[in-house]
Amino acid sequence: MPRSYFDDVRRLHLFAKMSQDSFDTLMRGSYVQNFPPQIDMIHEGETSDFLHVVLSGAVELYSSWSNRETTMAIVRPISTFILAATIKNAPYLMSARTVEKSRIALIPSQDVRAAFDDDSDFARAIVTELAQCYRAVVKSQKDIKLRTSLERLANYIVRQHVREGGANEFDLPFEKRTLSSLLGMTPENLSRAFKNLVPYGVTVDGRRIRIEDLNILKAFAKPDPLIDDRAS
Amino acid sequence: MPRSYFDDVRRLHLFAKMSQDSFDTLMRGSYVQNFPPQIDMIHEGETSDFLHVVLSGAVELYSSWSNRETTMAIVRPISTFILAATIKNAPYLMSARTVEKSRIALIPSQDVRAAFDDDSDFARAIVTELAQCYRAVVKSQKDIKLRTSLERLANYIVRQHVREGGANEFDLPFEKRTLSSLLGMTPENLSRAFKNLVPYGVTVDGRRIRIEDLNILKAFAKPDPLIDDRAS
DNA sequence: CGCTATGTTGATCCATATCAATAAGTGTGG
């Protein structure tokens, strides 16, 4: 693996405190791969051969059942995905495809499990990472079960506004169809939902989102740290 | 803490491999409490003071937002809850109340975090536990996003049938209103959903569920190991 | 520059929520 990617991975919270020895061993069996957009990388039900790290681009995690499909999450750099499956040596619960051109580091699962057994600092880092992932899904679950689709969209826009550093104008980071699936609705419904947010000062032009008045939007969205906060 | 509860906790996968020293230290600050039914034990947003272990009875994890409330999970003996909040020293994302009379062990969060730092076997056990929890929520998320309420109920019954050791007649383990919230529907809708399962050979009398023909039910429910399997 | 996928809009349908009334349990105190 080229030194530069190597450093990117090392900088990850998950690998930061790991011993140099364990890290080197881990990297020796790893490699980096470039994927074009919309490429399926893994499919749910398969066994976990590699821990994946998104170095650049974006990856969509999605699931299917009975001819239906839903987007579970979008993973952006620099972070890992399917850590739980890797640790438990269990089949993937979700499939993954690239959203855009992406660079992915692949670390053999058995090496990760070995490092996990050998290096207790690494084991501890995994705990923190997993706890984070767990809390993220719980938040998402609350979002879905407690809010209407319009409320979910409004809160998504507020979150995105925060993530964009408080800009009141920004682009959606992926296609609307993906967003609709992520938010648990149909593309048609999303289109109409955007219309329904106009009274709350949100206008849309293509991928461009503009928030006229954040307070009005927030008054409707009622963002909650226990659902909408990224970290913690 | 009385010796008997002590052993129950020790038997938990989470504590089984922990050093005797760490375990003793952990138990020294812990205690067991009895709760009547329908008692709120913790509330979301509070900071995590104790890791909770359900020794007997049952605990409902639920969340609220904007005057709405939903059941997130039911925790049965012997297992822990709010482990992630304890580890991250972050506020609870869910509230907890007893479903029935319950005995709960309370282990001070800071002791858990200390043990986690000192005892790498314990740290590793936590990883497995957390990975399990994470996968459980992901499955629940898939259940909600990919299935209709009728399909969710059908699959719940199939899962319960399995959990009851394959019995085709069993009692619901809690009130129907709780089940409806767990499945993401209203009590009225659940009532009607049960009616709609009659053609698939499911009859209900009070809490008693009877499956006439498992194959017919399964043909409709289409249970999927990546959604419905308890373990793995 | 034209093809194909994405997005929008309209019409309609369906699942589920809500509101309201009644029935059936369940627990409590006399």
Add this chain to the structure above:
DNA sequence: CCACACTTATTGATATGGATCAACATAGCG
């Protein structure tokens, strides 16, 4: 042990959020 009170469950009527189907517009992309 029964009667009352209160909660839970059922049933019916209606409303509504969201899905589906269909047509058209638009925008990327080769």
